[in-house]
Amino acid sequence: MSKFDNISAExxxxxxxxxxxxxxxxxxxxxxxxxxxxxxxxxxxxxxKVYKTKEEQGDALERHMAVFNxxxxxxxxxxxxxxxxxxxxxxxxxxxxxxxxxxxxxxxGPLSGIGDSIFWGSLRVVAAGVGLALATQGSPLGAxxxxxVYNIPHFIIKYYCxxxxxxxxxxxxxxxxxxxxxxxxxxxxSIIGLMVIGAMTASMVSLTLSGSFxxxxxxxxxxxxxxxxxxxxxxxxxTLFIFYLLQVRKWKATTLLLFSIVISFVLVYTGLI
Amino acid sequence: MFTEALxxxxxxxxxxxxxxxxxxxxxxxxxxxxxxxxxVLGDPVMGAKCGASLEVVFMxxxxxxxxxxxxxxxxxxxxxxxxxxxxxxxEVAFTLGFPIAVFGQSIKIVCFIxxxxxxxxxxxxxxxxxxxxxHILNWGGLxxxxxxxxxxxxxxxxxxxxxxxxxxxxxPEKVMTSLNIAGGLLPAxxxxxxxxxxxxxxxxxxxxxxxxxxxxxxxNVLAVTSFGVVLAFIVVFELGKNKNEKADVIEDAELEALxxx
Numbered sequence: 001m002s003k004f005d006n007i008s009a010e011x012x013x014x015x016x017x018x019x020x021x022x023x024x025x026x027x028x029x030x031x032x033x034x035x036x037x038x039x040x041x042x043x044x045x046x047x048x049k050v051y052k053t054k055e056e057q058g059d060a061l062e063r064h065m066a067v068f069n070x071x072x073x074x075x076x077x078x079x080x081x082x083x084x085x086x087x088x089x090x091x092x093x094x095x096x097x098x099x100x101x102x103x104x105x106x107x108x109g110p111l112s113g114i115g116d117s118i119f120w121g122s123l124r125v126v127a128a129g130v131g132l133a134l135a136t137q138g139s140p141l142g143a144x145x146x147x148x149v150y151n152i153p154h155f156i157i158k159y160y161c162x163x164x165x166x167x168x169x170x171x172x173x174x175x176x177x178x179x180x181x182x183x184x185x186x187x188x189x190s191i192i193g194l195m196v197i198g199a200m201t202a203s204m205v206s207l208t209l210s211g212s213f214x215x216x217x218x219x220x221x222x223x224x225x226x227x228x229x230x231x232x233x234x235x236x237x238x239t240l241f242i243f244y245l246l247q248v249r250k251w252k253a254t255t256l257l258l259f260s261i262v263i264s265f266v267l268v269y270t271g272l273i
Numbered sequence: 274m275f276t277e278a279l280x281x282x283x284x285x286x287x288x289x290x291x292x293x294x295x296x297x298x299x300x301x302x303x304x305x306x307x308x309x310x311x312x313v314l315g316d317p318v319m320g321a322k323c324g325a326s327l328e329v330v331f332m333x334x335x336x337x338x339x340x341x342x343x344x345x346x347x348x349x350x351x352x353x354x355x356x357x358x359x360x361x362x363x364e365v366a367f368t369l370g371f372p373i374a375v376f377g378q379s380i381k382i383v384c385f386i387x388x389x390x391x392x393x394x395x396x397x398x399x400x401x402x403x404x405x406x407x408h409i410l411n412w413g414g415l416x417x418x419x420x421x422x423x424x425x426x427x428x429x430x431x432x433x434x435x436x437x438x439x440x441x442x443x444x445p446e447k448v449m450t451s452l453n454i455a456g457g458l459l460p461a462x463x464x465x466x467x468x469x470x471x472x473x474x475x476x477x478x479x480x481x482x483x484x485x486x487x488x489x490x491x492x493n494v495l496a497v498t499s500f501g502v503v504l505a506f507i508v509v510f511e512l513g514k515n516k517n518e519k520a521d522v523i524e525d526a527e528l529e530a531l532x533x534x
Contacts, residue, residue, distance in 0.1 A: 198483025
């Protein structure tokens, strides 16, 4: 722990609290905001510490309610960086707070890619291999060995990531603040963030029609034509339509949720899907 | 049968609870669930064997992002319990558990939709800094899912899996399909909410670029992020440089003028 010498003892206490509260991350995983509620609650020890007014605290809590999803095992790394940015935001009135979410979004793609392959892809398989050797013989110890092999690295990495992330974030903020580079980083972060949201929209929102129509004995499958012109056109249009309803028409998120469910039923019952 | 059913339901409830409060420690994997079910039903050896054989089957079925594969925990828990109760070997555990595992997939969709529904309320509490109420919602979502698992476990063992399967089959297929489709559409709401503060006019192009790299290019999110880093560097630091260099030149000229004097 002595390595993190840019973190004060008081901050370490705050980060330990954040580490503990990060365990509520996936309790309410959902389609709309994924781990959003858990992330916001996970950040609470930091938000409570760095912001003094209720208005700022509410603002920060709401900011972290935004859609977020990362491998939970290394999520504390991103939380640490976000915590350092929140601290900077609380001290520097010129700080563009929207860059916090841009940085989070930019990091969650690559870190989850790495995290999923390390934890789900490698460590889980190794642990299962060791555990299975015992369990196939009928030994209940196999399960215990499996859990130990998996979770000892899991908890150690998760714990240290909290401090590594924060330490990195503090250094970053120190080097960039006041030099005009912060504006550039904010701009760069929002470019990366938007591209990642675009990519995730394409890979997570799905809408495929299975309807067809017949002209003079030939069957035409609607989706085939759409795919030839622009693959995944429908998920894009649907997301933009939702964005329009939200931004211009000022629909509430709950209304949009119900709307999406109703649309699904309509599509299925009219035979388009 | 009542006691066994209750125990199996309880195991499923507790396992999912542990899985989430320790953020995915893999307690829900068949090797653990099978063993635990074996222990509570008084046959840990058989439990471990069933768990091991199901672990191999479900090895590939992992959840990444919003995709929902067959539910390994339900499949393993029910499969092992039925294999032990009916006295059959680990070979049949998979066959007995698989229909429930597939059903568990649909249950998750319903659960994710219910939780999406109260996110607005959670946001309101966030704005008002009502952290306790946010926690209640958050934990409520977890307890809801644990309870669903527990109830399915209990009912399958108590009423027999054929009764449960018949009940599941009586749900019109179109309703399940619709919910599945809704599962595909709902992430759009989340992304739109996220875009709201970030997307302004020409910024849309970056979102669009990320989208088409996946739609046309078939790239994954990691590749798009890497591309984004390079692009952002070029746009922000390289293209912005020219202006700064001009400014530097002027500054240099001023300095030289200063020294000339």
